[in-house]
Amino acid sequence: MKGIGHWRGNRLTAAASLLLGAMIGLLSVSAFRGMWEPDPVFPSPWLTRKAMLADYHPALKNTPGDTEVFVFEGGEPGGSLLVTGGVHANEAAGFMAALLLVENLKVEKGKVVVIPRANASAFTHSEPQEGSPQRYGIEVPGGVRSFRLGARLTNPVHQWPDPSLFRTPAGQIVAGAEARNLNRCFPGRPRGSLTEQVAWGILEVIRQEGIGLGIDLHESSPEYPVINAIVFHEKAAEMAAVAQMDLQFEGLDFRLEASPRNLRGLSHREWGDHGGIRALLLETPNPVQGRLKGRPTPELVVTGRDPFYLKAAGLGRLFIPYDTAGAPLSWRVARHLAAVEAILASLEEVEPDLAVAWSGLPEWRAVVEQGVGAFLRPGTGGGPRTDGGGGVAGQAGGGARRPPQPGRP
Numbered sequence: 554m555k556g557i558g559h560w561r562g563n564r565l566t567a568a569a570s571l572l573l574g575a576m577i578g579l580l581s582v583s584a585f586r587g588m589w590e591p592d593p594v595f596p597s598p599w600l601t602r603k604a605m606l607a608d609y610h611p612a613l614k615n616t617p618g619d620t621e622v623f624v625f626e627g628g629e630p631g632g633s634l635l636v637t638g639g640v641h642a643n644e645a646a647g648f649m650a651a652l653l654l655v656e657n658l659k660v661e662k663g664k665v666v667v668i669p670r671a672n673a674s675a676f677t678h679s680e681p682q683e684g685s686p687q688r689y690g691i692e693v694p695g696g697v698r699s700f701r702l703g704a705r706l707t708n709p710v711h712q713w714p715d716p717s718l719f720r721t722p723a724g725q726i727v728a729g730a731e732a733r734n735l736n737r738c739f740p741g742r743p744r745g746s747l748t749e750q751v752a753w754g755i756l757e758v759i760r761q762e763g764i765g766l767g768i769d770l771h772e773s774s775p776e777y778p779v780i781n782a783i784v785f786h787e788k789a790a791e792m793a794a795v796a797q798m799d800l801q802f803e804g805l806d807f808r809l810e811a812s813p814r815n816l817r818g819l820s821h822r823e824w825g826d827h828g829g830i831r832a833l834l835l836e837t838p839n840p841v842q843g844r845l846k847g848r849p850t851p852e853l854v855v856t857g858r859d860p861f862y863l864k865a866a867g868l869g870r871l872f873i874p875y876d877t878a879g880a881p882l883s884w885r886v887a888r889h890l891a892a893v894e895a896i897l898a899s900l901e902e903v904e905p906d907l908a909v910a911w912s913g914l915p916e917w918r919a920v921v922e923q924g925v926g927a928f929l930r931p932g933t934g935g936g937p938r939t940d941g942g943g944g945v946a947g948q949a950g951g952g953a954r955r956p957p958q959p960g961r962p
């Protein structure tokens with residue numbers, strides 16, 4: 554009897570193996586390149602113009618740092634607001650809240666500029682060594698839309714190698730990998746690294762669009778102290794305080810955090826210092842990016858329900874209330890939306906000349922109750938995409954829909 558060791562191939566088997574290898578290679582290339590395609594965005598019919606970041610900083614043209622800039626202008630003159638999501642592409646609620654604006658917004662007074670994928674390169678890869686899902690699904694009317702979950706930093710394929718230590722454009726020395734952290738690269742450098750150029754491009758948007766108020770949407774780990782928070786530049790202190798009180802009346806607890814003057818390179822710090830605007834950063838709690846989580850699944854992105862976080866909450870280790878309902882994406886998006894609305898209301902109170910008014914957006918409670926997907930465009934529709942290890946979680950609330958509770962909306 555012949556064993557496998559005695560098996561001899563011939564030209565035909567050699568050709569077949571080569572062909573098989575080539576096919577596997579081609580399939581991997583297309584799957585890999587598929588990660589570089591941005592998910593489609595379907596702006597509301599009241600969009601005034603869609604630009605690219607390269608229109609403000611031309612060096613970004615045809616680079617992976619270029620990204621869409623959506624501009625909405627109202628009939629009445631007023632102030633101008635910039636909202637960014639996706640400065641950290643693994644913080645799904647920041648991106649999703651910005652997307653909700655783009656797909657629903659109608660500006661009545663002033664101007665609103667939204668950049669949902671501020672660090673576009675960070676959306677083209679996943680958090681390394683975390684087993685992170687590449688995609689998650691949101692039920693929308695008539696189907697499921699699939700979204701990429703990106704990473705905190707710029708893709709190393711696009712910016713490499715990291716220095717051992719990084720001197721930020723604002724002059725602080727930090728760990729080398731932070732060279733790819735957009736939220737350490739403000740105010741950017743016009744001829745710097747890709748991440749620094751993206752930061753510069755966003756400052757150019759602030760300058761060229763005459764922005765007066767900037768809000769940067771983030772998330773953080775439930776065990777991180779700056780959470781459920783409004784972090785404010787001192788120029789926006791009064792506005793932030795008024796907004797926090799309004800939110801408290803709505804049953805939404807937000808901490809107020811003054812931005813430390815010596816922590817440099819962050820959006821709100823440098824937008825305020827270099828862009829001269831009022832600037833704030835919002836944080837919601839995101840279990841999938843925390844250190845205590847169990848298996849990171851597409852469902853965890855959407856439901857925010859994790860047994861290990863539940864245990865940590867029982868031991869008093871978290872900075873947020875956390876129960877069996879988890880921290881659903883819809884609830885986190887609703888918090889961002891409520892906070893942005895409250896900040897706009899306080900702008901109207903504090904600086905009426907700079908006010909911005911809009912319509913078309915759902916009330917934050919409706920986002921909690923019906924799920925964020927109810928307010929997204931059906932898009933291309935179609936069934937769930939299961940490529941790239943992603944999957945589809947249930948309705949945006951993950952079955953955890955419930956009436957808002959004080960301090961725990």
Ligand SMILES: [Zn+2]
Nearest residue numbers: 641644771772
């Ligand atoms: Zn962040």
